[in-house]
Amino acid sequence: MSIASSLDRATIERIVREIVYKQAPTAPKAPELVVSVSARHVHLTDEDVEILFGRGAVLNPEKPLYQDGFYAAAETVMVVGPRKRMLPTVRVLGPTRPFSQVELAFTDGISLGIDLPVRPSGKIDDTPGCVLVGPKGVVELKQGVIRAExxxxxxxxxxxxxxxxxxxxxxxxxxxxxxxxxxxxxxxxxxxxxxxxxxxxxxxxxxxxxxxxxxxxxxx
Ligand SMILES: [Zn+2]
Known part of the structure; x- marks a missing residue:
């Protein structure tokens, strides 16, 4: 005979209630620490989205990121380095920003032949540039290629x-x-x-x- 069938229904319900009660939070719990790997990606201005993907184009959200309001777009671009070495498919993240920016890992920088500076996102003065190639056009970034700190x-x-x-x-x-x-x-x-x-x-x-x-x- 199984243990379950040896217990009457009232006893089982009491045990379940006790377990549920024990798990109920008594105070707001500190959020669990999430550690995310940010893979290579590109942020674009509205203007650059139109150059790369065509007049009137906007980013199409494909997958929401953990932070509310941010998303991986369906769109990707090719990132081309100084000696024509390239990364063929780099994801665009949305929403659009006031400045276009490319965030790569050091390994990507070595592949591209770009010596990446480590910068907090948005601090792109005096950083290297690159060429972005989309299905409808090409953008030359004068600066904005970084390894995000x-x-x-x-x-x-x-x-x-x-x-x-x-x-x-x-x-x-x-x-x-x-x-x-x-x-x-x-x-x-x-x-x-x-x-x-x-x-x-x-x-x-x-x-x-x-x-x-x-x-x-x-x-x-
Ligand atoms: Zn971040």
Whole structure:
């Protein structure tokens, strides 16, 4: 006779209620730390979208990103480096921005022959350029090709909980087959962001993020 059939229905219901009650949150829980690998991608201005994809073209959201309002678009472009070496299919992320920008990992930079500067997103003065090729046209970027500096998005409640503020630095400890602590993550705190670390593919692969057993942010 199975255990279940030896228990009467009332007993089973009581046990289930107890289990559910135990799991019910008693206080708002701190959000789970999400660590995302930001693969190579391009941000575009409205104007560059029209040059690359045709007059009147807009980005078509294909997959929402973890942060509300951001998405991977259906559109991709070819990124061409200085010696005509290229990455054929680089995803465009939306929404559009005031400046076009290309975010690559160092491995991509080596493939393209571009010595990538490490910059926070948006700080593109004196950075290398490249050529973007779309199905309908070509854009020459004078600057804007970077390796995005590792960073953590959070809202002000998260920042208060960690005891940090926008612009501070934190460490990210990852337990895996290749345990590593990344230092100097830039804190990007605002009113609405969800707690999420962005590292690039080189960093994610180096630390075997797919098989990580624990991720932890530490105040530096
Ligand atoms: Zn980010």
């Amino acid at each position: 590792r960073h953590v998005h959070m809202n002000q409640a998260d920042a208060a909980r960690y005891g940090v503020k926008n612009g501070d630095r934190m460490a990210l400890r990852i337990k895996s087959s290749c345990s590593t602590t990344f230092e100097d993550l830039l804190v990007r705190a605002d009113a609405t962001s969800k707690l999420e670390v962005h590292i690039d593919t080189d960093e994610g692969n180096a630390v075997d993020l797919d098989h990580a057993t624990k991720v932890e942010l530490i105040r530096q």
